[in-house]
Amino acid sequence: MINWHDDLPDIKPKYLAITKLIKSLIQEEKLLPGQRLPSERKLAQLFEVDRSTVTRALLELTSSGLLIKKSGSGTYISQLPQLHALPTRVNWHLFLENNKTSYSSYQSKITQTRALDNGKILDAAGNELPMELIPNLGSLQMNWQSFLLAQKQSQDAGYLPLIQTIGHIHEQKKQFKLNDQTLLITGGAQQALLLVLRSLLNVGDSVAFAQPSYFNSSAIFKTVGVRTFPIPLTDTGMDLNILEDVILKHRIKLLILNPTFQNPTGEIISLEQRQRILKLCQEYQIAIIEDDVFGWLVDSKDEVPTFKSLAPENVIYISSLSKLLGSSTRIGSIVAPETIGQRLLQVQKKLDIVPSMLAQVMANLALTDETLNAEINKLTKELTTRRNNITKILQNLKPDWNFKTPKGGFYLWIKQSDPDIFEKLLKENILVKPGPIYGTTKQDFRFNFANFDLDKQKKLRSALAKDK
Ligand SMILES: Cc1ncc(COP(=O)(O)O)c(C=O)c1O
Structure with a gap:
């Protein structure tokens, strides 16, 4: 609500005070491009000044391009207010703050x-x-001709041999089966998460994750405009009473978990807790994102079934080579139910965040190396x-x-x-x-x-x- 009279700066002459106020209202977006101003007569009443004073101020603002007069219909804020009429130097400090x-x-x-x-x-x-400590894979050979040929095996979901290799590893390690699922290659786990959030959520939607969590400092939630709710980790795992409370209060759409060697606690969620979390999420129709970037490093004797294997239709599984081959590898993958996978592929293409073929071919060489x-x-x-x-x-x-x-x-x-x-x-x-x-x-x-x-x-x- 604009308080025309009380907000008028205390300067003279009065028409200058009016121009200053209108300029700052535009700058603060309290007056928006295309918005109609009250009539001159009304403004004179609001400002408690003579009508000619208002006419003079509006004339000044019109000639500087901030206002547009439309004959017979009134005065409007210009669609593209000429910013040279406002302070010309961007206040970068505000961005940083x-x-x-x-x-x-x-x-x-x-x-x-x-x-x-x-x-x-x-x-x-x-x-x-x-x-x-990064695996020493000796000399991976890639010649230019084979790289050019490899490009023929590029699909929407990525470089086909790499997709097959990663799929094979998941099945071999018994992490889950790939029936009715789409596996797509991304530029790392962070990008995979960004893609999932961008594809499935709207601004203002809510997601939950553990506290403490690596996700707490990730910029992607702000980038996508989703609200985040922390669920405390106790000595026995995630506090499921709080999770249920948060689900009910904030209409949580996704629960994001890093269940194996969680960053930062290093914990593995037990099978019993996995089943309880799944039951709760199934009851409230909440999808789970399983971020398994450390999955490469788990010893078979400590391995707990993945969320993806326990509920393939409710879970989107994310992996990455960052914790095995270094984060500059920038290769990750998503396994999602087919309908969701197709949506992710469309958005990935639209945003043009398809990972480099060069990196994909190299990653495939590394993952198929016999010494790996x-x-x-x-x-x-x-x-x-x-x-x-x-x-x-x-x-x-x-x-x-x-x-x-x-x-x-x-x-x-x-x-x-x-x-x-x-x-x-x-x-x-x-x-x-x-x-x-x-x-x-x-x-x-x-x-x-x-x-x-x-x-x-x-x-x-x-x-x-x-x-x-
Ligand atoms: C749990 C977790 N998820 C995702 C990432 C990001 O992985 P990437 O480098 O593949 O984007 C990290 C990196 O530290 C992580 O710890």
């Missing part, structure tokens, strides 16, 4: 510290594997050794740090009582990811142990011993 989050300062401190790395940083803040399985075994063994050594160091030197030892993955989720832990560890050159990034408190933090070879383990031990 708008995008600030409660954890931005941590992110930038982590980035700055890495940039200044003097070789002393013990980096436990990474999301992925260190380079030295042996390399994955080597990797998981080394991760277990690093995890065991790091947990021993922490248990000895930091008995007040509480964590559960995860069965695999890269992360320890540590709880302790000092809210300044991030800064204090940074002083010791130890970089971790604090809880607010994942939607919890400053007392929690995530520690990526994958990066700690024997030398770094030794350095960590002395840094923490000094701090004792």
Whole structure:
């Protein structure tokens, strides 16, 4: 509601005050392009000024292109208000302020510290594997002619041999069967998630995910304009009473889960909890997105049936090569019920976010390399050794740090009582990811142990011993 008289700036002459007010109303979008202004007579009454004063102000605004006079019908805000009449310099600061989050300062401190790395940083803040642990697949051969030929095998869903390879791996690992499902290749898991949200949701729709969760700091929810609701993780898994409450209050459409080696807790959701979550979601007709980016690293003895295998029609399954071959690989995949898969393909094409053929051909070479399985075994063994050594160091030197030892993955989720832990560890050159990034408190933090070879383990031990 515009308060014409009271909002008039206290300046003279009066016609200038009127032009200033109308300009700022346009700038603040309280007056919109195409909107009709009250008549001159009415404006004179509203402003409590002479009609000639209003006429003069409107004339000024018309000649600067902000208003348009249509004879016989009145004065309108121009469809394209000439912005040169308004301050010409964009206030970039406002854009930056708008995008600030409660954890931005941590992110930038982590980035700055890495940039200044003097070789002393013990980096436990990474999301992925260190380079030295990425499977060594020797010399993958791709010649130009075979690449050109490969392009003939490109389909809407991606490079056919890669689709077949990934499908075969899912079936071989007994993760699920591909009957009546579409498998499509994406540019990583993040892009897969963006595609699913863009294809299935409208602005203002609601989704839920765990707290803490990697998804808490993902920009895609804001990009798509969906509302997010955190569901606390307790010692026994996701709080299903709160989940049901949130479902009922906020008409949740999708539940997004990262059920195996969850980022950041490293937990695996038990079969019993998976079944309870599924039952609840089936009762309220909620689709599940299963983000299984760490699925490559799970030992067969610890494997729990995927949500996708338990309810193929209700679950969209997302995977990626980022946690196995490095995040710059930018290759991921989605497995969705056919009707949904077709929709995803249409949107992917429309948005032109089809992943590069070059990357797809290379990914297929890597996934069909005969040494891959042996390399994955080597990797998981080394991760277990690093995890065991790091947990021993922490248990000895930091008995007040509480964590559960995860069965695999890269992360320890540590709880302790000092809210300044991030800064204090940074002083010791130890970089971790604090809880607010994942939607919890400053007392929690995530520690990526994958990066700690024997030398770094030794350095960590002395840094923490000094701090004792
Ligand atoms: C749970 C989870 N999902 C998705 C991603 C993003 O994966 P990608 O690099 O394939 O986009 C990550 C990366 O850290 C992750 O931890």
